[in-house]
Amino acid sequence: MQNRQIVLKSRPVGIPQPEHFELKVSEAPALKDGEFLVENHYLSVDPAQRGYVNDENNYAPPVPIGAVMRAMAVGKVVASKCADVRQGEFLYGWFGWQDYCAATPAGILRRVDPAQAPLSTGAGLLGINGLTAYLALHDIGKPKPGETVLVTAAAGAVGSIVGQLAKLAGARAVAVVGSDDKGRQCCEEYGYAAFINYRKPLEGALRETCPKGVDVFFDNTGGEIADTVIRQMALFGRAIQCGTMSIASWVPNPVGPRNDREILTRRLRIEGFVIFDHLKRYDETAAKLAAMARDGLLRYAEDIGTQIADAPQALVDVYSGRNKGKKLIKLR
Amino acid sequence: MQNRQIVLKSRPVGIPQPEHFELKVSEAPALKDGEFLVENHYLSVDPAQRGYVNDENNYAPPVPIGAVMRAMAVGKVVASKCADVRQGEFLYGWFGWQDYCAATPAGILRRVDPAQAPLSTGAGLLGINGLTAYLALHDIGKPKPGETVLVTAAAGAVGSIVGQLAKLAGARAVAVVGSDDKGRQCCEEYGYAAFINYRKPLEGALRETCPKGVDVFFDNTGGEIADTVIRQMALFGRAIQCGTMSIASWVPNPVGPRNDREILTRRLRIEGFVIFDHLKRYDETAAKLAAMARDGLLRYAEDIGTQIADAPQALVDVYSGRNKGKKLIKLR
Incomplete structure (x- = not known):
């Protein structure tokens, strides 16, 4: 399986620009014991990603040059060598700007129930x-x-x-x-x-x-x-x-x-x-938000692109306020 | 009775200096109904007083030019036309840099019990x-x-x-x-x-x-x-x-x-x-501090002058760190 990835090409100062990234295509990773393979459906574009790539004071070490861009995504488990994760599950987690991610449970932010709300909300309203x-x-x-x-x-x-x-x-x-x-x-x-x-x-x-x-x-x-x-x-x-x-x-x-x-x-x-300090409260809080949305108390807007290659520009757009609602890249 | 007062002569910018004040001597004020006369024993010198005299952003309007300097003090009630305040009581409150203050209950911060701790602590450790x-x-x-x-x-x-x-x-x-x-x-x-x-x-x-x-x-x-x-x-x-x-x-x-x-x-x-947001908790907290001091768990240092005319310089000293412990002026 072909895996498209947006990787970090050089270290930006300030807001990352498209030239700091490149699109690479490789084979989807083979799974080791304890891992599972996530097929990403929605890539998330977040202002916080700027902090993931530059050397500024932040809450996580920066993404290494040449590595896939750190990003949240909603995806489907298509294979698993991990006892805690079943094939067919939908997950929200640190799956990167790429098609496929070999992940471990540490990368899961929340298990997504597609019956609770549209899948895209897993990375926005419920993300x-x-x-x-x-x-x-x-x-x-x-x-x-x-x-x-x-x-x-x-x-x-x-x-x-x-x-x-x-x-x-x-x-x-x-x-x-x-x-x-x-x-x-x-x-x-x-x-x-x-x-x-x-x-x-x-x-x-x-x-x-x-x-x-x-x-x-x-x-x-x-x-x-x-x-x-x-x-x-x-x-x-x-x-x-x-x-x-x-x-x-x-x-x-x-x-x-x-x-x-x-x-x-x-x-x-x-x-x-x-x-990220409040991981234990995600499910309970997401359930409240989903209920409000179902009851018509809460609207959410999504601004959905479809090209993985556009993800770096989407980040620039978020910083300049050109997005209308949550910016996502829908891959499938 | 003669009343010495430190009054504000001109409006300082930044830290007030002795030239912004002058010593005036007048008669102690006559009491109106509802007032009581406080004979100050200890005048308090506090960094916050700077904010009382300049026009900078603060939590109280500035002291008018020509008025007695706003200050806290511990004093004894020597006359009273106020039902709530007895002659002979010791009080901590907004009694100004002066010998005598005609005050109302609104000016009281705390009633001081001289048996709880030395009187001076009423304006420092218990102030x-x-x-x-x-x-x-x-x-x-x-x-x-x-x-x-x-x-x-x-x-x-x-x-x-x-x-x-x-x-x-x-x-x-x-x-x-x-x-x-x-x-x-x-x-x-x-x-x-x-x-x-x-x-x-x-x-x-x-x-x-x-x-x-x-x-x-x-x-x-x-x-x-x-x-x-x-x-x-x-x-x-x-x-x-x-x-x-x-x-x-x-x-x-x-x-x-x-x-x-x-x-x-x-x-x-x-x-x-x-x-000053926590007035209701003063008595309870002062009692804890007094008990700690009595039990030898808490020391306090006082730096006590005796000349009312030195109060403005004492404020400068507090700002430059020349005081050792709580700065007070003992009048009697």
Whole structure:
């Protein structure tokens, strides 16, 4: 069986570009004892992948040059030499940007039940994006009815879920987006009460849109947008640092206004959230999200490509906000 | 009765200097209904007072020009037209840098029992300093046995208590101080296992002294020291933003390295702490601290002046680290 793979060709600084990758074709791997073979159906494209390939401070060592790109995917087990994994099962895990992956149970993030929801959701709404939205919002943000929840990258795979969950919690969700089109989509489809286009002057728009300040700041971008928002947070506000998409490179460490005084005088809490710390809660949380989707309480958008060769460009697109909803590559 | 008062003469930018104040002498105020007259015994000198006089972002409006300097003090009620307050009581509250204050119950922080501990402790160990140390360390820091607790301004009124409380919690306390003398004092008297002199290269010293990283960062200074510490925090570390003494001025907002990536990848929690949010817990917490002091589990140092005219210089001294322990002015 032929195995197409996107491998890392050179080490990028900042956001990886298509020239840092190449497409290689080889034979699907032979299985060793304890392994199983996953045939990928949906490859996931995630902002966090940038951190997998560069040498910047991150939560996992970088992908070696020449290795297949680290990525999550939803796939089907087509062969198994592993007692815990059956042929025919669908899994979500670290299966890489490739057709076939010889995996071990350590690479499984969640077992996917195709009867629970469409298979694609396994990598989005029921994958790290929906799980992040749910757990970070409720664990750290703890929105109360009537509070204001401001979300950056609000039309993205995580933000589009956060708006709806915040609304379901009785809070008022405000979207920060890069275009009026996306803002309208946020209000019409993702539960947001209002939107702010960050390409226009932000401070005044924030003051107008969030007159009582921001109680929960779900931040996927960091940088100058966050600088402005932090200064308009309400007393005892909670900021979730969930991603730093707006920062082109962390080498050298960019500077910005110090926030110590804001944190102190407004008694803010700023906390980092990484979904991989919460593996044990995936099934339970995915079941809740799937039920909400089935009940019509939760919409999700997917932006699905079909060419494995387009995966690197898709990552660039996610960083520039050109995707509409969760970006996936459907292989079969 | 003659009432000496330190009044604000002009609005400082940054740390207030003696020339921003003047000593005025007038008659002690006459009481209105509902008021009581406090004869101050100990005036408190606190870094937070800087924030009371300048126009920087703070948690209370600034002291008006010509008004008595906002300050905490421990005093005795010498007359009362207030049903809730008896003549002869000792109180800790917002009584200002002056001999006599016509106060209302809103100005009381805590009723002081002179039998519980020496009167001076009412403004230090059992005042906002000890209360801050205890509540911020336990509420936000939550040190576990074996963890490393790093404290800036470690020899100060708050830091000297934090070291001992961290040690009592089974953690390893590390002091950051401005001189080797203070560092030795921290280790000999305040429960610290090691010290770092921040006037020497900090990064290497931190790496050596905290080889497993910093789990709890009790930060009284902010600024460049904090920049370096944040980068050496352990996964899931907790940083308590309790003061920004190292920042000379917040106008314009100083810049520093962005911490978003550190917060995200290390899953840090950074939280601001202001003791005045916790008024209801003062008595219970002060009782615990007093008992620890009586049992010989907790030492406290006081640096006591006797001239009211020296109060403004004492504030400068606190900012430059020249005090040894809690700075007080004893009036009688």
